[in-house]
Structure formats: structure tokens, C-alpha cells
Amino acid sequence: MLAAALFATGLTACSSTGGKRAEDARKAAAAQGRAAVNTPRWTFAMVTHSGDGDTFWDIVQSGAKQAAVKDNINFLYAHSDEAQQQAQLIDSYVAKNVDGLIVTLAKPDAMKEAVHRAVKAGIPVITVNSGSEVSQAFGALTHIGQDETVAGEAVGEELDKRAKKKALCVLHEQGNVGHEQRCGGVKKTFGGELQNLYVDGTNMPDVQASIEAKLQADPAIDAVVTLGAPFADAAVQAKKTAGSKAEIDTFDLNPKVATGLQSGTLGFAVDQQPYLQGYEAVDLLWLYRYNADVLGGGKPVLTGPQIVTKDDAAALLEYTERGTR
Numbered sequence: 001m002l003a004a005a006l007f008a009t010g011l012t013a014c015s016s017t018g019g020k021r022a023e024d025a026r027k028a029a030a031a032q033g034r035a036a037v038n039t040p041r042w043t044f045a046m047v048t049h050s051g052d053g054d055t056f057w058d059i060v061q062s063g064a065k066q067a068a069v070k071d072n073i074n075f076l077y078a079h080s081d082e083a084q085q086q087a088q089l090i091d092s093y094v095a096k097n098v099d100g101l102i103v104t105l106a107k108p109d110a111m112k113e114a115v116h117r118a119v120k121a122g123i124p125v126i127t128v129n130s131g132s133e134v135s136q137a138f139g140a141l142t143h144i145g146q147d148e149t150v151a152g153e154a155v156g157e158e159l160d161k162r163a164k165k166k167a168l169c170v171l172h173e174q175g176n177v178g179h180e181q182r183c184g185g186v187k188k189t190f191g192g193e194l195q196n197l198y199v200d201g202t203n204m205p206d207v208q209a210s211i212e213a214k215l216q217a218d219p220a221i222d223a224v225v226t227l228g229a230p231f232a233d234a235a236v237q238a239k240k241t242a243g244s245k246a247e248i249d250t251f252d253l254n255p256k257v258a259t260g261l262q263s264g265t266l267g268f269a270v271d272q273q274p275y276l277q278g279y280e281a282v283d284l285l286w287l288y289r290y291n292a293d294v295l296g297g298g299k300p301v302l303t304g305p306q307i308v309t310k311d312d313a314a315a316l317l318e319y320t321e322r323g324t325r
Contacts (some may be wrong), residue, residue: 013045016133035072038292042099043074044285046278047089047178049106049130051202055254056228056274060129062101062323063278081109081173081202081294090114100124100276102283104132106176112138125289128277130178134299141288142296144280146272146304148178152185154305155249156194156266159223162247165192167223168214172201172231175186179227182251186225204234216248216258223247229254229269230310253308255320261313271316272304275324 012198046064050057061077070074076098078089083106090103091114095276101118103109108131119139120123126137127143135143159167167190168184169183187194197214199207213237215221224235226248239246247267250257252274257276280301308316319325 007010029092031313033069037072037286039286039290041072041074042286042289043076044068044098044100044102044282045076045078045093045096045098046102046128046254046281047086047093048077048079048104048128049081049083049086050079052302054228055230056252057325058324059274060278063275063280065278065288066284067279067282071282073282073286075282083107083175086145087111087114088165090118092121094121094307098123098291100126102126102128102281102285103128103154105134105297106173106175106178108113108134109140114140124285126281126285128281129272129274130176135296135300138143141294142284143300144303145300146302148181149185151189151251151270151272151305152182152187153189154185154307155182155188155225155251155270156186156191158193158307159186159249160189160191160265163269164190164223164247167192167194167225168197168211168221170197170199170207170211170224170231170235172199172207172227173285176196182227186222199231201231204230207231207240207292208234208238211235212219212242215239215244219244221246223249223267226250226265228252229257232260232266233271235320236260251317253320253325255317258313258317258320258325261308261310262317264310268309269305270304270325271306271308273306273325274303276303 080086101123125140127140129145132143171179183196199210226232226235229252233256235248249267251270253271257269263316
């Protein structure tokens with residue numbers, strides 16, 4: 001959208017007809033998999049803390065790839081849920097002298113020096129999803145994502161609206177500062193009691209068994225909050241097996257979450273718009289390379305949170321099925 005606005009004003013006549021023609025041409029090019037610009041074919045790389053099979057990051061990549069097509073970008077992607085490996089991946093892209101880097105800072109202490117090396121090498125860096133509080137200090141141009149504490153606070157407020165008294169916050173990746181911030185935010189605004197439950201997110205049967213055991217041991221728990229869409233289904237199954245009446249709520253969306261909202265097996269979800277995180281990260285790097293544009297003014301560019309419920313599910317289902325929400 002930002003790039004479209006730039007080209008509508010900068011590369012066409014000022015009339016409304018000229019702007020419409022430029023926009024129509026841009027949409028047609030994107031639909032045909034062609035670039036909508038004639039800037040050099042720069043190479044941008046993204047390195048995330050995703051583990052294998054995490055569908056959230058498929059959505060982030062989908063947005064990034066779409067923007068890359070439009071902006072004539074050669075897009076590279078690598079990931080590791082091990083922080084040291086993630087730092088090494090960043091170093092490998094620095095050695096290749098890529099034209100821009102997009103990184104996540106779920107475990108910022110392990111990433112600091114690698115990001116500094118990228119910035120020192122003259123490679124513009126944008127952080128996404130996690131690490132907003134250290135992004136500027138590390139030398140990144142801006143951060144794109146949701147404020148995790150604010151998102152957690154929104155969940156706490158929603159639980160209060162639903163008259164919940166005792167909630168379980170399920171953390172599936174130990175050491176992830178964003179996850180701690182989410183549950184910390186919930187605790188800050190929730191009027192009831194909140195307990196944290198740490199599980200091994202790489203082992204879904206273990207996740208389900210851990211939630212089930214907790215629900216069986218404490219029937220007073222009336223809400224379970226998972227921090228990722230794939231874990232919501234495990235919580236739903238754990239609830240059934242435990243014979244619990246707890247409401248299952250979650251961060252993030254996927255088709256199962258949208259269907260669960262629609263059927264009522266899930267209460268609400270928190271959407272941070274991962275497609276937008278990937279899309280805007282590539283688009284903003286392109287704008288920086290092309291026009292030295294930077295958004296945010298030193299503050300994060302927020303993509304969430306948005307609380308979505310059964311009322312929103314029907315509209316969202318189409319987008320989740322195509323992999324953009």
C-alpha cells in the first residue's frame with residue numbers, strides 16, 4: 001500500500017485518472033507474478049526463530065514473498081529455533097552481502113552481536129514479530145509487529161469481560177521474551193488468578209498431556225490461553241479428555257482457529273497479522289533502498305493486537321484458508 005501510494009504520486013501524472021491507471025497496472029503486474037517497479041533486483045533475507053512446521057511463519061513468508069514479487073526483490077528465508085544457529089544464519093547472509101535483512105529477536109542477547117555486525121557492514125536491518133524493545137538499540141531501522149505486553153493486557157481485559165476467575169497461560173518456548181511478555185501482560189490486567197504452564201512446543205502430545213494434567217488437577221481453571229494457533233487445538237483436546245469446562249483462547253490464527261471460533265470450541269483469538277509483518281518488512285526495506293524512507297519515528301510499527309471472536313470468524317475463514325491471516 002505504501003509503495004502503491006509512492007508510485008501513484010511519484011511516477012504518474014497528478015490526475016486521478018493517471019493514479020488509477022498506475023494502480024491498475026500495479027495490481028495486474030502483481031497478479032501475473034511480475035514486478036510493479038523497475039528498481040534493481042536487490043536481495044533481501046529473512047531469518048526467524050521458527051521451529052520446523054510452524055504455520056505462523058508460513059503466513060509471514062507469504063506476505064514477504066508477495067511484496068518481494070511486487071518490489072522486484074530476490075527473497076531468501078532461513079530459520080532456526082536455536083538462537084546461536086539463528087545468529088550464524090544472519091552472519092552467513094552478511095557474508096553474502098545481501099541488500100537488506102529482516103530478523104526476529106525472540107532471544108535478543110544471543111542475537112545482538114550478529115545484528116550489530118550486519119549494521120556495521122552497511123546492511124539495513126528491520127526487526128519483526130519479537131524484540132521491539134531492543135530493536136532501535138541494536139541498530140535496526142524500525143520494528144514491525146505487535147507490542148506483546150499490550151497484546152497480553154488486551155487478553156486480560158477480555159478474560160475479565162467474560163467473567164473468568166482462574167486462567168492458565170501456556171508458554172511453548174522457554175526463553176522467548178515475547179512469550180513471557182504476553183503472559184505478563186495478561187497478569188497485569190486480569191482481575192483473576194493467572195498461572196503459567198511451560199511445555200515443550202516441539203512435542204505436541206506432551207503439550208496436550210501437560211494441559212490435560214493441569215486441568216484435571218485444578219477444576220477451578222476456567223480459561224486456557226495458548227500463545228500460538230497450533231497449540232489451541234491441543235488445548236481443546238486436553239479439555240475434552242480432562243472433562244474440563246474451561247474456555248480455550250489463543251494468540252494467532254489459522255484455519256482451525258477460525259473454524260473453532262465459528263463453532264464455539266474457542267472463545268477468542270488475538271490476531272497480530274503475520275502476513276502484514278512479512279509484507280511490510282520487505283516493502284519498508286525496498287522503500288529505504290529506493291527512497292531512504294523509514295517509518296515509525298523510532299517507535300514500532302504495530303500490526304496488532306486485534307481481538308477476534310465468533311462474530312469475525314466467517315469473514316476471517318476465507319483469509320486463513322488462503323494463508324494470509
